[in-house]
Amino acid sequence: MSKADQLFVKMCTDILDHGTTTEGHKVRPRWEDGTPAYTIKNFGVTARYDLREEFPALTLRRTALKSAMDEILWIYQRKSNNIHDLKSHIWDEWADESGSIGKAYGYQIAQKSHYPEGDFDQMDRVLYDLTHTPYSRRIMTNMYTFADLSEMHLYPCAYSVTYNVTHAAGDERPTLNMVLMQRSQDILAANNWNVCQYAILLMMVAQSVGMVAGELLHVIVDAHIYDRHVDIVRELIARPQYPAPTVRLNPEVTSFYDFTTDDLIVENYQHGPQVKNIPIAV
Template identity: 65%
Template sequence: MSYADKVFIAMCNDVIENGIDTTGEKVRPIWEDTGESAYTIKRFGVVNRYDLSKEFPALTLRKTAIKSGVDELLWIWQKKSNNISDLNSRIWDEWADETGSIGEAYGYQIGQKSRYKEGWFDQIDRVIYDLKNNPYSRRILTNIYVHQDLHAMHLYPCAYSMTFNVTKNKETGKLILNSILNQRSNDILAANNWNVCQYSILTHMLAQVCDMEVGEFVHVIADAHIYDRHIPVVKELIQREPLEAPTLWINPDKKDFYDFTPDDFRLDNYVTHEQVKGIPIAV
């Protein structure tokens, strides 16, 4: 069965059985339809590991929208945009102003250039430079949780830091790219596997353009939570029987990070259970 399903089921059971209920506490999110506080059951410090060399970690319990996920991934990391006019989905509409901007967040921060001894780089270009020129560096990381700019962000970044680490395949001698996603907060039902798939794909992209194999993707979540309205849905979801994991296809002809388009990615043999629709989102 899909290893991603196994991880998801175990995480959900742990949160439901051992989590802390925030009902009645002072919380920021509200339900848009009623304006009432959106409470959660939460666990601190959840760490999930996925071996990308063995399978792609997409859930089969329900379908994860890979095309939309890739579109958002490229919007942030390739287009370095903070305007929803550059995004094909409506997922950021709640946080956009009248100009379509979400403020100095996400893609804006990726595109900010800093000075290094080798010259000026933005965050993703520096990662690519180091992977190609200093692969064993322990300093290959990004961070978009920039305190001095938080006041200008319409939503503080949830997935805020990626760290990359290179190892070597002992049998082939080829370099292996591993990554860690640090996330301050994760809505397990609405966003967990969406984020896992997105940043696994980012790792695959960087491995391909830097002529490396993919290794481990590690997902570190400070506050992993299930909203009160989501609990019945999650309980039903994790009773489903996991199916076989799909296979990720990436266009092998793309060797430049900026040449990728959403059409260069697909999941083959992606068979899933019925989609869960109408998930309420706290804002």
């Protein structure tokens, strides 16, 4: 059975059984009817996914992998903060009349800094360092820029990625690993979406620099289930589990900036029915 399913069920069960509630406290999110959106939460939830073993897609329900990839390309490849450059509508609630979400996400990745080797934006510097100094401990991106927070329509949730290279004895190629830091996560709506997104990002970057995609370590500071999601989560985690799908990239693509969603190959994805009409707190 999918290891992602097993980790997800354990995480949700731990939150429901042992989490603390924000009910009765001052909270920012609201439901569409204006009611405060309370949560049950756990602090400091971590999960490891080894892409050498299997791709971490839930089978309890389907994760839209190509849409997840499109959003990650929007942020790290197209470096956009405008929803008109994104095929899905998940950011519509936070966009202004021009389609902008402010100085957030792709805007931050596009910002250039000066180095002895020249000027690089955040993603270009990652690719440069992995090519020239792969064992550096300074290879990362960070979207949580305090000076720009007031001009972001939503503070970044998954905000920092750190890359780390290992090369075990006997391995032909080095392994590229990733740590994803996330300050907050709506577990039902976003957990596997984010996991799959960053697994795909790790795969694309690894292929671009001639490495093997290894471990994704996901760190969530505030892992929460919203009050109106509890019954949905209980039904979801009780569902049958299936083997993980096979997910790979077109091997002909060797540049990070050449990948498209057509280069994501998904095979044997068996899954339960989709969960529809999930209420989203804004």
